[in-house]
Amino acid sequence: GGGTATPTQTTDGPAGEPVQGGALTAAQISAPLNLDPALLMNASQGNGMLGNALYGTLMISDETTGEIEYSIATDFSSTDGGTTFTLTLRDDVTFSDGTPYDAAAVKYNWDRLKDETLASNSLPDATMIADTAVVDPQTLTVTLTRPAPYFGTQVIESSMNWVAQPDALALGQAEFDENPIGAGPFVLDSWTRGGTIELVKNDEYWDAPRPYLDALTINTTDNSQQRVNAVVTGDVDIASENDWLGVEKAEQASLQVQSEPMAGGQYLALNTAAAPFDNPLAREAVSKAIDIDSLNTALYGTAAVPAETLFPETSPLYNDVPLHTYDPEAAQEIFDELADAGTPVSFTFTVFRGSEALGEAVQAQLSLLENVTAEIDIADWSETGRILGQHEFEMTLAATNFVDPEPTLFNSFDSESRRNATGISDPQLDEALTQGRFAETLDERIEAYTLAAERLAATNPAIYYTRAAQVAIANTAVGGIDLYGRGSILPDRLWVQD
Amino acid sequence: MAGSGTAHLRGEEALLSVSNLVVEYKTAGGVVQAVSDISFDVLPGETLGIVGESGCGKSTTGRAVLRLDPITSGDIRFEGDRIDRASEKRMRELRRSMQMIFQDPIGSLNPRRKVKDIVVEGLTIAGRPAEVRDRVATSILNRVGLPSERYADVLPRMLSGGQAQRVAIARALALNPRLLICDEPVSALDVSVQAQILNLIEDTKAEFDLTVVFIAHDLGVVRSVSDKVMVLYLGKVCEFGDALEVYENPAHPYTRALLDSAPLMDPDKAFAGPALEGDVPSPLDPPSGCRFRTRCPLAQERCASEAPEMREIRPGQFAACHFALAAA
Amino acid sequence: MKNLKWLASLKRIGRALLVIVLATFLVRMLMSLAPGSIAEGMLGENATPEAIAKFNEKWGLDAPPWQQYLTWLRGAVVGDLGESPLTGQSVMEAILERLPVTLELAFLGLGIALAVAIPFALICATWPGRGIDRALSSLSSVFLAVPAFIAGPVLIYVLAVQLRLFPVLGWNPLSEGLAANLQTAFIPALSIAFVEIAAFHRLLRADLISTLSEDYIAAARAKGMGGVYVMLRHALRPSSFSLVTVLGITLGALAGGTVVVETLFGLPGLGQLIVQSIMTRDVTMVMGAVTFAAVMYVGINTMVDVSYSFLDPRVRRRAAA
Amino acid sequence: MTHEALLSVSNMHAYLRSSRGVVRAVDDVSFAVARGEALGVVGESGSGKSVMARAIMGLTPGRSALTGSVLFKGEELVGRPRRELRRIWGPQIAMVFQDPGRSLNPVVRVDRQLTEGMRAHLGLSRSEARTRALQLLHEVGVPDPERRLSNYPHEMSGGMRQRVMIAVALSCEPELLIADEPTTALDVTIQRQILDLLRHVQQTRDMSMILISHDLAVVAGRTDRTAVMYAGRLCEVGSSRELFADPRHRYTHALLQATPSIDHERHSEFRLIPGSLPDPTQPAPGCRFAPRCAAASSACGSEQPPLDSVGSDHAVACFHPVESRNAQLATIGGDPDGR
Amino acid sequence: MTDVPTLIRPDAAQELIDGAPAAEALARVPVARKKHSILVWACAAWLVLIFALAITAPLLPLPSYAIPIGPPRLPPSGESVGFWLGTDNIGRSVISRLIYGAQVSLLVATVSGLFCFFVGGILGLVAGYASKGLDAAVGLFSDVMLAFPPLILLLALSSVLAPNAATIILGLSMLGLPTFIRLSRAHTMSWSAREFVRAARNMGATTPRILFREIMPNVVPALAAYLPIVMSAMIVAEGSLSFLGLGIAPPTPSWGGMIAAGKDSLASDPQLVFIPAAAIFLTVLSLNIVGDQLRVKFDRTVHE
């Protein structure tokens, strides 16, 4: 958010003031299963733009600093160091059916997210909340299960940011999908499942004169090539992109490329709780054996931004601790040692369908070394529960993408966290993360995360190789491209030059 | 002309005796009674000719006798044994003494077998040793006029119709049968070849002491080879008797009409008598009473209601007709 | 006779139902062998055993597979194919929503194939062995070796990206007008058509050539009827049996989802739905889709039989008798 | 019978390409048919009768060559383009095929099959053609023609179908009717009906007819003149009366001997023709019948005997013809076939 | 013998008898069509080549298909054998992957083709000749198999079982089975209606003998002639599966997988798609053309 110019933008959009009217066609990466805000994923590879269009946002984050900017919410802060939060809302917002957007509606949505059978992606975020209480129509107090000063970020990056009209939700899924009611800049006109979503302007939108567009059409394709082609040929005006190869092609085609400079990134998660990667030496060896530059070129061409440090240089929290060093000779030595000790490194890399290429690339790199073998197991989405939930893997693919490390980084590597995929349990790392969480000043935070980076580099639970691409690509007639959180496009700001 | 009844059967001494044979086929259009209650017998050494127009049940009769098609009812005896009830195993043995030559000469030979294997197939099945088979193959092929040196290794498709029919005859003879049923053995052949095959059958009949059932639609052919002749129409017997007698003095109007319709080799006189009107009725829905009545010049009311039984018109000549023709 | 006909149709229906029941049962059992479950998929890293149990209970996925099948079958009998836990949508609705796309692709693809194959075959059969025959026959052999997953990317690249004749992406349903619809449907349908052009052309050509050697063709010519007239009026219909049979089989296979093409072009058809449902272990949806496919198969088979009797009155009589 | 030739075929060669080589199906055949005359053509299977019949019309199969001359009413038909031949097929020359079950299109109603020719050639309207069709069906003895018109061929019996085929052939008033084994597929009683019908229409319409059959008896009583074919060549042509009474070619003679007749003695041997038809792709030079002929001389094996006249209307292609029966009567007790 | 009536010899041109016209007719007969065109030979040669390469792959001087040999997406070059067709996205040798991919495609197609041929052939044979009950059971089985859209079956199988060659073979076998059952059944029925079967029965032959000694030898060639055509369909099916990401697990290459992996670089590195596509194209084309040739030949020997 925030309209700050971003360094990766190469081609400029139209200059001047936003133009009212017009229609735009967008392409997203994956099709929504339904329109329930709980099941839409608030990220570029999910349905961020659609959620924002239908339900608006409570608040957004600045893309470089991670500072919160309020939209429907006017405040969300804690006075007790992150245990109790007070959410205050604008008083002039109504849902598209005219009912008020109030604290009760937010409470209903947030409580609902905790229903496990709903299987929302934001379940862990919602379950952080112990209790919610409506103080008055504009005020909601939220009590967390444990202190989390940066809980606001969690709201922003999850489905919690989207609130739908409670009565409409209560009617049931089928009815709701027919007529989803939110307070977003657009309302649903028609939706072919798996196909096109047609949205039209919500005339009652609280943030007039936004939205600028009269209509927004959203298509879906998970094929990056197709998305870029579609923008190039003009079938589509703007597309979400999470594949650096697509970004590269878009740049070559002189499209507008607007990206969120993300921290963290995608990594090969090593299961530190099970053989062979319960042995730190094995982790170190594999980490040293992987050349992330060539991995990136193989997968994403030249546009990929390698995740060499925890934060990008643009981040206020930047430190220069390298997370990873490529040293095949050293790796080979360790592999040989381990083999001599009777524990050669042989493991299965579990990749999910669609990312086989990563598996192959890693496998190919390791095949250049001796005494290490990697098998590839391709898992279906339906096995994520077992693999990620039950930690039944040796190596798999995971991601920790964030602008502000809180709470994502903590959740990913704190030994107590449910979302700790690698199962790393390092007291020093835990301490660093906690310190980062509760630090009062920027310097304290920088210090804490420098330590965290050092620990990550030393314990090697994760081999970071690339920053996530949270990108929007568009043709040059599209103005007001703005992303927040994990690459969620804000459709109310878009406009098109005629 | 519904010819039922067994008056014409000659009793005990018959080699093959068939009475009240009924064969039905279930088809999509309904039940076809291909053979409706016919009876006949053949004495040892005799040749019985069966004539009739296409679809009248000639082949069905031949196959039913060998139980190659399931029969609906009837009593078939071979040398006094009931074979309509014999076990499948007993039938396999019996069939060897009752051989058949099929209507389609090429079609009755397996296209992927050599001639020498075809002719001794019966022996192979009976488990005879190879040298016996080789010997028999050579002699039997030579016997039917296919020098074994030239024809032993030939495949059926390289044979002409006449040669194929010879192979079929050789195959039947190799088993030394008592009874040979020839189902239109010459109707697919040209006149010049036909004569060769007819001669061959006549010769082997004498030599192998065969009893023959000879099925054909060509009246001239049947007359020249048969002792007794049986005329069928739409699954029923019309007339049964000595071949010469029947041809000389047909008692049944259908027999007469058949004879009158056969073209004569005479430029001045194309046919012997008047033409028969109308078409053969559908076997799915045969006329009531006498089946021939719809085309019969003599038909009267009685024919529609009452099916005629076989009765002796002249000594040894039987016909199923209410108004059988007097001798000419 | 009338009874017989009635009985025959009854038998036919019974058999069709048996096929459907067996097919769905088989797929239910097959799916229960698959690793993972929809609950695990949806809950992902939040998949604690309790959460999974709760989820399964909510969607009736906690019973043994055969029991689930019986429950499903009871519903299916009254037309209730259940709801998808993945989307919360009624399976019937989901399928009906996707069906038009798939059917349109299938019909359009086959239509293109026929539109090319029939004239090709007529030309080839008119001059068999001549240069034009060889040229067209070779061409169709070439088409035969171009499956959709090769044709698709190449066609997109050439027709959409390079020449910009068609959109790269998206689907305009027929309701948006034929021109708009064809715009989006043409390349996918063409990718489907290639292989079929070849199959249809060869079949029809061979049958035409053998029909042309029939006496009744010679008889028609001997009447002095023109060549084109004889081809179209006398030869084409009796030569189209194999074509119709294969058309039916192909349509049956395509109706179950033009999977590759839908995936490649991102079209909201049955194929994508099926792929997605299998991948996500959305068993209810898979069974619904298989039911539809089986019904379609049975229906198309019946249609093919009916068209036999249209093509050949001899069959009509046999069927009516 | 006038002697004005309606059709005259001379030196006709029809060679076909088959997988085994070039089949000399018709090899140097010459004959003529007068107006109003019925010519019978007999010969064994494969002797080239059908190819000849089709060649007369110019309907030879695709991979074939046709040379020689076919003059129809003085016009040369050989080498004419199809387009022009089509105007002759139907109104001038019509054909009836062997198997009525296969020569009617099974999927087209009788109505259309009967009227399409008339509409194309005579320019009749649909209703005119229909009226005429009814009349024709009546003429060929089809009962209830109204109903038959809307039938499909399979709904009729074989005899009915052949009647329809004859009606089709007659529909454009041809001057020459070629009937290629029109009764082979039929039963004796039906064959009789059809043969009677053919003769009847031929005579009442004063049409010429070529009646082809492998059965000598069929041709014997139905035709004015008869031609005997053997292995693609004509062996003997003559008035039917003379040819059957006094066959001169050795082949014709043997054929008559081999035919079982009503007066053949029971269980007695038939006279054989030894050997079999020659291979049509590699014909020996000389007389084609020579290898099977008892009277063959060396000349027969090397030289084709010309078709020479042996009577007022009788010609034979044989170096050693059977002695004429008239001659035999003079020489007491002569062996009829000279053996 | 001089005055030949005009009706017999209308032109009386006797000297023409065996001279010019016969020769002229002979000359005019269209030439026989070559039995095997160059195309058929070329196709057969390609098949031999690709089978030979696939079988001898381990003996060939090829780099490993799994290990990168250079930078990614190199265009074809003459540097060394491994580089002849360039490198793929990960820098592995395309020629190695193409040849080892042939192993997979051909193995899968051959094994499942043969399975269908044998099992389907025998089932169809038995169904075509046996009692109504058995026939109905086999018919029901093949109807149920056909009622699954082919890819559903394959998808379900590949997600249920491990993604290896055996699974794909199983799936393709299930797919091809009904076709062969039907084909075999139809042929059996038509052959068992022939009189020679009746003749054999009349010789005392038992049902197994009739089935396997009389009928089967006639049915087998017809089925065998379809084998290449079915195999080509299976190569395509395997390709589709790999293309959908349901093929054999990496790093084992397959042609369909290579196309899928390369399709995003179609604009920049078209060879990554075109090389495996050409391999599929040529193989499928060849199998079809050779199969057709066999079928025509078989039909001719039977019907002539």
Ligand SMILES: Nc1ncnc2c1ncn2[C@@H]1O[C@H](COP(=O)(O)OP(=O)(O)OP(=O)(O)O)[C@@H](O)[C@H]1O
């Ligand atoms: N397998 C069968 N199924 C159904 N109907 C049959 C079958 N075989 C014969 N028929 C019918 O039974 C009747 C008698 O047939 P059959 O073959 O015995 O006649 P046929 O006298 O031998 O005739 P043809 O002279 O044509 O050989 C016919 O109406 C025929 O259609």
Ligand SMILES: Nc1ncnc2c1ncn2[C@@H]1O[C@H](COP(=O)(O)OP(=O)(O)OP(=O)(O)O)[C@@H](O)[C@H]1O
């Ligand atoms: N289309 C064709 N292609 C090749 N050879 C042919 C073709 N038609 C006929 N023949 C051959 O030409 C020769 C003469 O055939 P034709 O059909 O004229 O004989 P036919 O006297 O009519 O015999 P049938 O009495 O069997 O009808 C035969 O050797 C036949 O095999």
Ligand SMILES: [Mg+2]
């Ligand atoms: Mg018969």
Ligand SMILES: [Mg+2]
């Ligand atoms: Mg003929």
